[in-house]
Amino acid sequence: MVLSPLRHEDVPRCVEIEHRLFPGDDPWSENSFLSELDAGNLYLGAYADGELVGYAGLGLTDFESSVHTIAVETAWQGRGIGKALLRALLERADRDGLPVFLEVRTDNEGAIGLYLAHGFERLGLRRRYYQPSGADAYTMGRPANRD
Numbered sequence: 001m002v003l004s005p006l007r008h009e010d011v012p013r014c015v016e017i018e019h020r021l022f023p024g025d026d027p028w029s030e031n032s033f034l035s036e037l038d039a040g041n042l043y044l045g046a047y048a049d050g051e052l053v054g055y056a057g058l059g060l061t062d063f064e065s066s067v068h069t070i071a072v073e074t075a076w077q078g079r080g081i082g083k084a085l086l087r088a089l090l091e092r093a094d095r096d097g098l099p100v101f102l103e104v105r106t107d108n109e110g111a112i113g114l115y116l117a118h119g120f121e122r123l124g125l126r127r128r129y130y131q132p133s134g135a136d137a138y139t140m141g142r143p144a145n146r147d
Helices: 008-021 030-038 081-095 109-117
Strands: 002-005 042-048 051-060 065-072 100-105 121-130 135-142
Touching: 002 081, 008 030, 008 051, 008 065, 030 042, 042 081, 051 081, 065 081, 081 100, 081 109, 100 109, 100 121, 109 135
Parallel strands: 065 100
Antiparallel strands: 002 042, 042 051, 051 065, 100 135, 121 135
């Protein structure tokens, strides 16, 4: 598995993965991905044998960063791809000395465990954050790591 910058030509595959992983909510559209790539945020793809099997995005400002998405194709889950993507995002935030924030579904125990293991804490609850399902989300944060 190789991590490298997400390319515009990967966007249709990202949309395909989004629709498979998040059918009860509002999966990202092609335009959403293209806007994020064009905004200069950090988006990485995870590639296995040249095929995109996961992706992650980090929004960056001068003062903070936020994990916008991490997704791994179902057949590739449980192999450390999500962890590798998260670590790459955190390395970038750490290099810039930025705290990191994110939202995660309260019922996504695997992702919550991953985030807690990487220094995130629950900061709050956003009721009915995900639409149209109405699922709640935890807001989580990790302080800037300036080591």
